[in-house]
Amino acid sequence: MRRPKTSSTLVTLAVSLLVAGVASAGLGAVRVPFASVIRALLHPADAGDAGIILFTLRLPRVIAAGLVGAGLSATGVLFQGLFRNPLADPFVLGASGGAALGGAIAVFLVPTMSIAGIGATALLAFAGSLLTMAVVWSLARAGKNYAVENMLLAGFAIGTMLNAASSALELGKEASNPGMRILTAWLHGEVGVPSWTQVLIITVVELAALVLAIPLARQLNTLALGEEYAEQLGVRVGQLRIMVVVIGSVLTALAVSLGGLIGFVGLLVPHVLRIILGPDHFRLLPAAALSGAMFLIVADTIARTAFAPTEIPVGLLTAFIGGPAFLYLLNQKKRSASL
Amino acid sequence: MPAAIEFRNVHFAHGKRAIFDDMSFCIEEREMTALVGPNGVGKTTLLKIVAGLLRPTSGTVLLQGRALESWSRRELSCYAALVPQHLDVPFAFRVDEIVAQGRVPHLRRFAGPSARDLEVVESAIKAVDILDLRERAYSDLSGGERQRVKIAIGLAQQPKVMMLDEPTQHLDLGRQIELMGLLRTLNQSGITIVAAMHDLALVRENFSSVILLMPEAVSIAGPTAEVLRPELLERAFLVDRSSLGRHVSAESFTYERGNRYER
Numbered sequence: 001m002r003r004p005k006t007s008s009t010l011v012t013l014a015v016s017l018l019v020a021g022v023a024s025a026g027l028g029a030v031r032v033p034f035a036s037v038i039r040a041l042l043h044p045a046d047a048g049d050a051g052i053i054l055f056t057l058r059l060p061r062v063i064a065a066g067l068v069g070a071g072l073s074a075t076g077v078l079f080q081g082l083f084r085n086p087l088a089d090p091f092v093l094g095a096s097g098g099a100a101l102g103g104a105i106a107v108f109l110v111p112t113m114s115i116a117g118i119g120a121t122a123l124l125a126f127a128g129s130l131l132t133m134a135v136v137w138s139l140a141r142a143g144k145n146y147a148v149e150n151m152l153l154a155g156f157a158i159g160t161m162l163n164a165a166s167s168a169l170e171l172g173k174e175a176s177n178p179g180m181r182i183l184t185a186w187l188h189g190e191v192g193v194p195s196w197t198q199v200l201i202i203t204v205v206e207l208a209a210l211v212l213a214i215p216l217a218r219q220l221n222t223l224a225l226g227e228e229y230a231e232q233l234g235v236r237v238g239q240l241r242i243m244v245v246v247i248g249s250v251l252t253a254l255a256v257s258l259g260g261l262i263g264f265v266g267l268l269v270p271h272v273l274r275i276i277l278g279p280d281h282f283r284l285l286p287a288a289a290l291s292g293a294m295f296l297i298v299a300d301t302i303a304r305t306a307f308a309p310t311e312i313p314v315g316l317l318t319a320f321i322g323g324p325a326f327l328y329l330l331n332q333k334k335r336s337a338s339l
Numbered sequence: 340m341p342a343a344i345e346f347r348n349v350h351f352a353h354g355k356r357a358i359f360d361d362m363s364f365c366i367e368e369r370e371m372t373a374l375v376g377p378n379g380v381g382k383t384t385l386l387k388i389v390a391g392l393l394r395p396t397s398g399t400v401l402l403q404g405r406a407l408e409s410w411s412r413r414e415l416s417c418y419a420a421l422v423p424q425h426l427d428v429p430f431a432f433r434v435d436e437i438v439a440q441g442r443v444p445h446l447r448r449f450a451g452p453s454a455r456d457l458e459v460v461e462s463a464i465k466a467v468d469i470l471d472l473r474e475r476a477y478s479d480l481s482g483g484e485r486q487r488v489k490i491a492i493g494l495a496q497q498p499k500v501m502m503l504d505e506p507t508q509h510l511d512l513g514r515q516i517e518l519m520g521l522l523r524t525l526n527q528s529g530i531t532i533v534a535a536m537h538d539l540a541l542v543r544e545n546f547s548s549v550i551l552l553m554p555e556a557v558s559i560a561g562p563t564a565e566v567l568r569p570e571l572l573e574r575a576f577l578v579d580r581s582s583l584g585r586h587v588s589a590e591s592f593t594y595e596r597g598n599r600y601e602r
Contacts, residue, residue, distance in 0.1 A: 084429040215449035222440050224428050225492075232390050233496075234416045234444040279430030282451070 003278045006287075013290035020294045021066060024301040025058040029308060032058075056193075063199050064258045065191045065300040065314070066293035067206055069265055071255035072096075073292025074210055074285055075248040076266025081220030081281045082244045083140070083151065086274075086329055089267035090252040093136050093151060094158030095129045096263070099249075099256035100186050101162045102128020107179040108169050126253035132158050133245045163187075186260030189315015191300050194258060202254050209250045210289055216243055217281040224279070262296070262315045264322020269295055271329065341404030343368045343500050343531045344389055344419075349398035351384055358384050362398070364550050364560040366533060368499070371526045373542040373563070374535040376552030377576050382535035383424070385552075386502045389533075390421040402500075416444030420493035424504040426485065431476040434488050438463055438473075441495025463494035467521060483514035490521065501525065503534040507541060519545045539567060551575050 022041075026032040032040070032050045040047035040054050047054065072090060079088040079095075090096045103125035110120045135158070140151040166183055185192060194202070219240050223230045227237050255262070269292045270284060277283050296314065303314040342365040349362040358381040366372050374382045387393040388400060391412065400407040402418060410418070420441070428437060441463065442456040452460070464473055467487040472480065477488060486506060493501050506522070507515045519541055526532045536542050542549060542563065549566040551559045553575045559566055573580045 086430065218449065218451065221432075221436070222443050224430065224432055225426060225437070225440055226423075228392055229423060229426065232392060232416060232421055233440060234413050274430060278436075279432050280436060 004276065006277075006283050009277060009283075010286055010290065013287060013294070017066070017290050017294045017297075020297050021062050024062045024065075024297050025054055027301055027305050028053075028058060060196060060199055061191060061193045061300070061304075062297055063203070064194050065296045067199075067202055068191060068255040068259040068262060069269075069292035069294070069296025069299075070210070070289040071206055071251040071292075072262065072265040073269040073288040073295070074213065074266075075251045075255075076270045076292075077281060077284050077288045078213060078216070078220070078244050078248045078251075079266070080270060081217070081223060082241060082248075084224060084226075085151070086271060087267065087326070088151065089264060089326075090129075090248065090255075091261065091263035091265075092155050092267060092326065094132045094155035095136075095249060095252045096256055096261050097155070097158045097162040098132025099125040099129035099253045100261055101158075101165055102126070102131075103186065103253075103257055104162075104166055104169055104179075104183050107182050122253055122257045125257050126249055129249040129252045129256070130246065133249055137241075137245070185313075186256065188313035189260045189262040189318070190311075190313040191259040191262075191296075198258075202258065206251065206254050209247050209254075210285075212243075213247050213285060214282070216240060216247070217285045220244070220281040259296075260315065263319050264326055265292060265296060265318055267329070268318070268322050268325050271325065340368060342366060342401070343370070343403065344533070345401040345404075346385075347399040347401070349388070349395045349400060351381065351388065351393070352396045353384075359552070359558070362558055364558060366531065366548075366550075368531055369526065369529060370548055371523070371532045371546050372534070372548045372550060373546040374533065374550050374552060375537075375539065375542060375567075375575070376558075377554060380552040380554050380575075382552060383504055386421055386504055386533070386535060389419055389500075389502060391415045392421070413444050416496060418498060419500040419502060420496040420498035422489045422493045422501065422503040422506065424508065426489050428477045431478060433474055434469060434477055434480070434491075435460065435464065435473040437477050437488060438491045438495050441492040444496060459497060460495050463491040466494055466525070467491045482509045483511070483518070486510065486514070486518060487521070490525075494525070498530065500531040500533065503532070505535050505537060507536070507538060515541060539572075543567060 022037050023034060026034055026037045030050075030053055032054060036050055037054065040051050044051060044055065075090045075095070076088070079090065079093060080086055082088070103121045105128075106120040106124035136151060136154040139154045166187060169183065170180065219230070219235050222233055222235045223237065223240065225233070231237050270288050273284055273287050273291060277287055296318075299317050300314045303317050304311045306312070344366040346362050346364050350360050351358045351362075362385070374385060376382060384393060388395055389402070389407075391407065391410070402410060402415075407415075439452055439457070439460045442452050442460060445456065446452060464470060467490050469484065469487050469491060472484055472488070477485065480488065490501075490503070490506075503522070507518055510518060515538070522532050522534065523545060534546075536546070546563050548561060549563050551566050551571055553559070554577070556574060559571060569580050569583050572578075572583055
């Protein structure tokens, strides 16, 4: 098993991500040629009408899609390392659902604080995600291992609760209610067009979370030998677990507040990368962030242009690709467990 | 010279159930010691106590004359390596990536391995003779190959003491003999070996001393020939002396696979 070099892989991914972002910004009802997008980026003041489209509509959305994809994929790597299981994706485990539920509660209870910026929504989304992970954790833990079934059932239960709660929140609200609109978008998994302030704040927090996660990735490699073995080799497993869950919950909450429930990204991207790069989490984490961003930018571009003028939620697309991939992995897991 | 491992009146209980009571013994440096006794008597527990994974309920454990509690996690991981009975690794981690984890106790927290660390990993892989497996996925290996990888992780820790939990289990006769040869070589290079063993013939041939753990009695430690006597084995394994037969005779080694001593 020869593996490509980390540095060249990361450079290739970063360049492809930039190209995908620029190309995506040019696509839509009004086409802006690739070169013009670059010109507009370099000289925003002289960009004219194209500039208005790019800077108010396209670029915030492209960046939002990138942030969502990067966050979900990186969380996938972290949770898969922690649970030692390729199925552990924030959507499958219910962390995304918990975040959406928390966020929805904020949207309805304290709408003034939440609709303009990220404030209460993001905080409650984080709380929802963290709480879900704590529940999943205690349910999934059976002795020294994690029962896959419990993990998946916990995710299922949280998802059902989310649906019920959001239906309850819908009652008595008119369709024109802004909270209602946000909730619908979240449940479908639609990437919105955030304000630049929102983009800036989320970018900074997400980058910080990713940087903090990098040293944990090495410890996740040791954890692959099992919790007790990692302990024997000097890893503080309890601390590692808390840090991974907190950072994963931050990333999930940010992704959900931008794009709602977009499933399977955290499962699909790390799985493909593992085939190419191998399972080393230290290599996987930055690669997953870059590829996840690229994957979701491409998927979101397809979602908003393929059936123009109708937009389909990108969550539907990822579900159609990710669902079968999930079933495939589940089947593999079942086979290896029965050996 | 202080003993590599010393237990003084160690008591260990799991919940209310006492696993062992008042356990005392010494393992000298460079000794090759087998832990022998029926299933459930506490062989694995004993090894985990030395590895710092379990804490005795009462009593004292001394390593090189120093109380176990005063060893930092890192010092302990560099002194005593525990090679577990089972190691399952998710994902397709390569053998060299797995063995490199043995360097973790020597690294600064969050740091990666240096060139020197990679050399140690390399020589650990060489020492157990798995150079040709280094780029294979651990999950694809056979039982005998996995056993060698596990020992290589232990060697990468550069320990003074290597503890192995039933290292010959599930290995065929040829692999068992090879493995014992490897352990003897490591022992001759200066590593104290402590292994939980079921096969008394292998113990008799390869180990210099034995600790016989008895259910409901004081354990007995000493040179192999003195400890593996019919009257003691009879009590340890709760079997009739006449059925012990070939397991106690020093001359005939009849190998048989499976768990003969399963209660």
